[in-house]
Amino acid sequence: MLSIKNLHASVEDKEILKGLNLEVKAGEVHAIMGPNGAGKSSLASVLAGRENYEVTEGTVTLDGKDILELAPEDRAREGVFLAFQYPIEIPGVSNINFLKTAMNEIRTYRGEAPLTAKEFLQRSREKQELVEFDAKLVNRSLNEGFSGGEKKRNEIFQLAMLEPKLAILDETDSGLDIDALRIVSRGVNKLRGGNNAFILITHYQRLLDYIVPDFVHVLADGKIIKTGGKELALELEEKGYDWLTKN
C-alpha cells in the first residue's frame, strides 16, 4: 500500500522530515506518536500534498505509484485522505454540496458514473448514522461555527463518505469528549477492511484502546525512531519520550 523511503522535507528552508521510513500494508492500522513539533502533522501534510512543503529527498509510493508527483486533488482521487488536525471553516460552501462535488470528481477520475441524487442521499444518511453526525450540520456551511468536536466528527463523516484507501487521522481524538471518541472509533473500526489502511497520529494511548493498532511508531526530530506493537503506546504513556530521544 504505502511505502515511504528516506523522506526529507522542508518548509521555508527549514528541514522538518529528516529521512523518514514507513511501510504500511493494506488492512493495517499504524499509530504515530511523538513529541510536539516532531513533524507528525508535517508528514501528513507532505502525504496530502500541501504546497508549502518541499520534498528534497526520498520517495513515497501508493500501490507502486509515485504520489509526490501528483497534485493534492489527484492524491485524494488515488485514495489518500487526511483528517485535519485543524479543519478550516469555509463560509458559503455548503457541507453537502462540497461532499457531492468531491465524491463525483473522485468517481469521474476512477471512471465511475456519478451517484444519482438518490444514491448520494442514501449513502449520506447511512454514513451520518454511522458516525452520529447531526443532520443539521450536514446542510450548514462547511465547518462554519462548528464546535471543535463537531469539526472532527465532520472529518470522519467525510472519511466515511469517500472511503479512501489510505486514511491519515491527525489528532482526530484531541478535543473529543469520551462519547464522541467512542463514536468516531466505532466508525473507524467499521470502515477498517482488508483493502484499506489507517495512520493514526495521536498523543493519547486512550484512542488506541478503541482502535487497536498493528504498529506503534515514535516520530521524533523528523524520523521514526522506534517501532513496536500496541504495548509501546502504554510504555510511552508511562515513560514519555525522553528515554528514546536521549542517547
Place this chain on the structure above:
Amino acid sequence: MMTKQLESPLFESLASQYDMLILQNQDSTKTYRTEAMEAFRKLGFPSVKNEEWRFTNILPVVKTNYELPATTTVDAEQINKAQELISNTYSKLFAEDEVYRLVLINGVFVTSLSRLPEQQGVHLCEIKEATEQAAFQEHFGKILNIKDNAFAALNSAMYQDGVFISVEQNVIVEKPIHIIKVILAEQAMMQQSRDLFVVGKSAALNVVESYLTDIAQPVFLNAAAEVVLAENATFNHYDIQKSDANLRIIQRTEAAQKKHSNYSNYTFTLPGASFVRNNLALHLNDDEVQSHLYGLYLTADSQLVDNHTEVHHKMPRGESNQLYKGIVMDKSKAVFNGKIFVYEDAQKTNAFQQSNNVLFSEQATVNAKPQLEIFADDVKCSHGTTIGQLNKEALFYLKSRGIGETQAKQLMVKAFAFDVAEKIQIPALRSYVEGLIETEMESR
C-alpha cells in the same frame, strides 16, 4: 482648473451637435438642457487630477471618434437580430409569464418585441413622450446632480431616448419589468439615454435592466436615471451588466426617497464591457427611510470597473446598508468608492458599508475607499474594506478531498459572492446570476 479637464475632439463634436439639437427642440426640456450644457462646458471631461476620477482614466473612452446620430431609427433586420439575441440569451432566465419585457434597440422602444404591463395605474413610455405627464413635470431634472457631474450634465443636455415608468399610489406591479437594452452598431457610436422611475405612495416596482450587444466598434453609453420613491414605496432595481468588450458605460443613477420608502439597488457587473463607471447616489430625504446597495463585480481581461456610491442621510432614523463585493481577475482593475454623509438632522441614523475584494491574479488591482462624513452625534456607522487573495488553506482543504483546482476556485468564488447574490429577491434572476458566475469561472 484646466488641468482637471481633458482635451478631446469629442467635446467639440458634442458641442456642435448640441447646437443643432437645441434649435430643433420643441418641448419643455429646453431650459433644463441649456443649463445642463452650460454646466458641462464648465466642468469638461474630468482628468485623473479630479479627485472623483483619480483611479479611472477616461481618456481611452473620450478619444474615440464616435458617430453621434441625430435621430435613431430601427429597421426590420435589427429587430430580427434583437429577437435572436434575446431568445439565445434569456430563454433560460425568465419564463414568458414571469416578467414583463421592454426591449429597446439603440434606445428606441420596440413594441413588437416587448410585453408591457396593462395594469391600471402603471404608465410606461419613451421619455420624450412623457413630457406632459404630471410625474414627469414634477420630478424630471429635480434629482440628478448635474452641477458636479460632467457626464450627468452632458446627458441632461443631450439625451434623446430613455424610459419613463410611473406607478400610481397603492399599485403593486405584479411582475418585474425586464428592460433589455439591445445595442447594435457597425460604427463607433455614442448613445445617451435618460430614464425616470416614479414609484407612488405605497406602490411597488421591480425592474431588471440588462444589455445585449452586437457591436464591432466601440460604443459609449452615457446614461442617467432619476428615481423617485414616494412615502412607503418599494423599488427593487437590478442592473445586470454583462456585455461586450467594445461597450463603455458611464452612468449615474440618483434616487430621492420619502418617508418609510425602501429602495434596493443591485449592480452586478460581469466580464465584458471594457470600461464601466457606475455612480449611484441616494438621498434619504425623509424620516425612517431604508436603502440597500448591493454590488458585485467579477472582472476579467483588461476591464476597468468603477463603482462610486453616495448615501445622503438627511433626516432622522434612516437606515442604509451597503455591501459591495469584487472578484478581480486577469489584468482587470476595480475601483470602489463609497461615501456616506450623515447630515446634522439625521439623528439615529444607521449606516453600514462593507466592501470586500478578492484579487485573483498578480496583475489585477483594486482601489477601494470608504469615505464617511458625519455631522450628527447620535448615529451608528460602520464600514470595512478588505482586499485579499483566495484563502489558500481553504483551497487546499477542498483539493485534499479530490476537488480540482478550477472547481475549488469556483466553489470559493461562489461562496464569496454568495452573501450578495442571495440578496436578489427574484429566484430566477438569482440562479441566472449564480450561473453566470459559474460559467465565467469555468472558462478560466
